[in-house]
Amino acid sequence: MHIYDLSVRVDEDKDITVHTNLDDVSRIEYEVLGEGALIIDGRAYGVVSGAVVPVKAKLGKLEAEFKIYVEKDEVEVKGSLFEPIEIENIPALKERDDFIMGADISSIVEVLKRGGKFYDPEGRRTSIFKLLRDAGVNYIRIRLWNDPKAPDGTPYGGGNNDLEVAKRIGRLARAFGMKILLNFHYSDFWADPGKQIIPKAWASYTDSEQIKNALYEFTYQSLIAMEAAGAKADMVQIGNEITPGLITQGVSDYSDISDPKKYSLDADVSGSVKNLANYLKYINAGLAAAKAANEEILTMIHIDRGGNNSLAVEYFGRLISAGVDFDIIGLSYYVFYHGEFRHFEANIRDLAERFGKKVVVAETSYGFTNAPIANAAHILTEAYHGYPLNVEGQARMIRDVIKATVNLPNDLGLGIFYWEPAWLPVPNAGWAGAGTPGTWANQALFSYEGIALPSLDVFKKK
DSSP states (O other), X not given: OXXXXXXXXXXXXXXXXXXXXXXXXXXXXXXEOSSSEEEETTEEEXXXXXXXXXXXXXXXXXXXXXXXXXXXXXXXXXXXXXXXXXXXXXXXXXXXXXXXXEEEOTTHHHHHHTTOOOBOTTSBBBOHHHXXXXXXXXXXXXXXXXXXXXTTSOBOOTTOOOHHHHHHHHHHHHHTTOEEEEEXXXXXXXXXXXXXXXXXXXXXXXXXXXXXXXXXXXXXHHHHHHHHTTOOXXXXXXXXXXXXXXXXXXXXXXXXXXXXXXXXXXXXXXXBTTSHHHHXXXXXXXXXXXXXXXXXXXXXXXXXXXXXXXXXHHXXXXXXXXXXXOSEEEEEOOHHXXXXXXXXXXXXXXXXXXXXXXXXXXXXXXXXXXXOOTTXXXXXXXXXXXXXXXXXXXXXXXXXXXXXXXXXXXXXXXXXXXXXXXXXXXXXXXXXXXXXXXXXXXXXXXXXXXXXOGGGGGGGOO
């Protein structure tokens, strides 16, 4: 058996050329001697620029050795963005090895495909997965859309987060030792408090039982497929920011999903919170499917408005009173959307004490600059509630959210997820595909050029 040396770029995978008279090379066992590269599903994957990584291969009695050369790519690191900052430690984290330091990087496949690169603080190109893991991130959140393309096959963009993309992100997260939260939107594109649009494949259904059964099957089959692909989910969300309900709207034209003309679904099928029977039916179907696929999976119900206590108490109280069996209260908290930090802190404490359930901040983020950049149209352009719009302000906001969560009583604060820390402003990776801008580049934990910011270190502040 002979295996040729090969060259690969960071965050790129490449076939390994094996010469042998045996047919099944998939049974080859590889031992990678170093952290500069990995072998994932029989393909070489570049991790650290300039690394030369020896590999031993074994197939029965046959043995071979070869090297993976990771192409060198370095940049100069300079400017005020990279000056040291002061971030206070959070002592409670020392006792919480189970605490989730999560990141939602659902756009990453598209960002890398469109030319995005990531660099460590010294300017050496490094895999985004290694940079996050080494910074203390231990969980990756992945959004899943049912069928994110127009009827003519044109991708919607925004990460094009179908099941194949979810499997790829999940396999890489697993390869770097991180856990997975799979976030079902139950829509073909973005679902949030303003949009809960029925997937096109379900749009003709006229009975809530049809939708319930389709939702169950999609949830179950997706989780089984993730596990078969080496990307088993540890946690699942049944819907994304489902404050108004789950599956509440239709559209007349699925080719114009980025700016759709929405209408409310008929009461026979609408899962609005005002249509309680269907709403509970759909949530319970998703929860049951998740547990059928993996009885140990953690289940989350996620709403926005993390600073609104009266709404959150009413929402989760309704679910619990109805006997809905879920594990985690999930909240979004963006200081620029959801109000002062003190309201968020009081809300999560009250929810934990009142309901005795684990609490996760499923989405949060803040900006490091308001400087303009091509291919981006920032949502956040000014400072909010005492947090400067700079690297230190970004780090302080994240630290405060972590501290408030980890200090909940009885270890009920399970963790936080930072939303899209790696959505770089590369061309054609916008929120709705080619021609649309990115909206989150100034809230990444990397500069516009992809260099790690000092705020990335906040996840290690024990």
